[in-house]
Amino acid sequence: MNYVLYAIPFFFLLIALELLADRWRGVSTYRLADSINSLSAGVLSQASGLLTKGFGLIVYLLIWERIALFQFSLESPWVWVLAFVLYDFCYYWSHRFGHERNVFWASHVVHHQSEDYNLTTALRQTSTGFLLSWIFYLPLALIGIPPVVLITVGSLNLLYQFWVHTRHIPKLGWFEWFFITPSNHRVHHGQNPRYMDRNYGGVFIIWDRLLGTFQEELDEEPVIYGVTTPLASWNPLWANLHFYAQLWRDAVHAGSWWDKLRIWFMPTGWRPADVAARYPLEKHELRDFVKFDVPLGRGQKLYAALQFAGYVLGITWLLMVSASHGFADLLIGWCWAAFGLYVIGVWLENRPLARWLELARLLLNVPALWLLQSVGIVAAGETAWLLLLAYSLLSGMFVWLPRRSEPAPA
Structure with missing residues (x-):
């Protein structure tokens, strides 16, 4: 179980x-x-x-x-x-x-x-x-x-x-x-x-x-969390794909076919010598470490948290009903979640296109709800549409409220 x-x-x-x-x-x-x-x-x-x-x-x-x-x-x-x-x-x-x-x-x-x-x-x-x-x-x-x-x-x-x-x-x-x-x-x-x-x-x-892989936590050396090449993003899709993308780029740039193949199975961090020389990766020193962050207003943070809560509820429901649905039905739910979580990540990064992507997300909830109802993941009826209308209007009003601009990340 x-x-x-x-x-x-x-x-x-x-x-x-x-x-x-x-x-x-x-x-x-x-x-x-x-x-x-x-x-x-x-x-x-x-x-x-x-x-x-x-x-x-x-x-x-x-x-x-x-x-x-x-x-x-x-x-x-x-x-x-x-x-x-x-x-x-x-x-x-x-x-x-x-x-x-x-x-x-x-x-x-x-x-x-x-x-x-x-x-x-x-x-x-x-x-x-x-x-x-x-x-x-x-x-x-x-x-x-x-x-x-x-x-x-x-x-x-x-x-x-x-x-x-x-x-x-x-x-x-x-x-x-x-x-x-x-x-x-x-x-x-x-x-x-x-x-x-x-x-x-x-x-x-x-x-x-x-x-031989044990290490005790030492009082004299506090743990610094994270990875040596920071993600520097709040995008969950990129979080899952970025190292694959790096390996792919290195494989494409490698001059040797043997290096193109073996890079995937070499010790973590290994890169072909010619690629490492031409495309060095920037790694920070621990003494210079600063956590990735993007300034956001309190309202922007609260909005992101509330929108995210909707996806938690939605995916929990999808998990509950998944046994009675096939791959195609579940793929619809996955696409709805993946795009929404991506947009929330862009919102948290305060990107210039964040408002427009958020508007697109709200509009795409309409065909998403229609598809989810058509396959039986969401119950048919007017109630869901009325709730979606109220949610979309409230969300849209907040998105376009004037607010003090925050600097976008470099």
């Missing part, structure tokens, strides 16, 4: 509690634009998962049905315990390759782009992991772990990882020796050279301790 859908309300409840903890302690671990960007990546990931959920599962099923070494009973508790532990070991290697090879990092980088560290960071997930990540779990099919067990323990593994994305919980004594905790996972999100590419486990830290 996939428990992630049922956990969504609890995610937002815990985020609210963390915000209260911020206020109580007099600290600030949240920035609105960064949090919306992280949550947008998560919403897009869930929507994308509806289209790609069978991509790797088909291969898993074939191996499990035809060449599994053992047959395990779902009634046996130890089968579930064994699967939970082995899944985390496979996750360790998936996660490690996600940091150590270019093509895997291209998918995983989105989770590390936030320059803040809070519970919204946990929900900042990739939309392209379906391409290769399933490979690492095929040994479980060969052993004989049933697919329903795989899906269930995978969901539990993911849910466990949510609570460790906080700065409010200190080291936890003996617990640090065996399990992933907020402290040792903060290390994992650091761009400090000492902290990079460490602590890969999802639930258990013992794999890192045994395989």
Whole structure:
């Protein structure tokens, strides 16, 4: 069973509690634009998962049905315990390759782009992991772990990882020796050279301790979050694609055909010598690090937050009804979400075309609602159209209200 859908309300409840903890302690671990960007990546990931959920599962099923070494009973508790532990070991290697090879990092980088560290960071997930990540779990099919067990323990593994994305919980004594905790996972999100590419486990830290990838959080070296080549954008689509685009550009510019091929599978950050010389990448020094930010008025921020809330509700509904709809129907919902989240990102960046794109988004909600009603994702009737009319009028009025202009990003 996939428990992630049922956990969504609890995610937002815990985020609210963390915000209260911020206020109580007099600290600030949240920035609105960064949090919306992280949550947008998560919403897009869930929507994308509806289209790609069978991509790797088909291969898993074939191996499990035809060449599994053992047959395990779902009634046996130890089968579930064994699967939970082995899944985390496979996750360790998936996660490690996600940091150590270019093509895997291209998918995983989105989770590390936030320059803040809070519970919204946990929900900042990739939309392209379906391409290769399933490979690492095929040994479980060969052993004989049933697919329903795989899906269930995978969901539990993911849910466990949510609570460790906080700065409010200190080291936890003996617990640090065996399990992933907020402290040792903060290390994992650091761009400090000492902290990079460490602590890969999802639930258990013992794999890192045994395989030499463990690093303790040090009081004398505070974690600086983010990646060494910043995204510098609030666009969730670009967040998922930008490293693929960089690899593609480097492959095109490479003079050697061998370099064009191997760049995808080389250690993360490797570039052909001729490309690196002609097209150097600008990387910041930690001492000069400044978080990406764009000045926005309070009204603009509130507007973005309210619009984003609509997409959270919409995708949650899509997840709830997805079992009774085919690929084409779900693709309509994905397109609606992807374009809307892109426009919100442009709005948060205060781009010159932000108002016009927002107007286009509001207008496109009309054919989107008609399509969603025609395939049965949204109930037919006048109520939805009246709600859309009221929403569009209120949104449009705000968009075109005169306000003090803010400088656009360079």
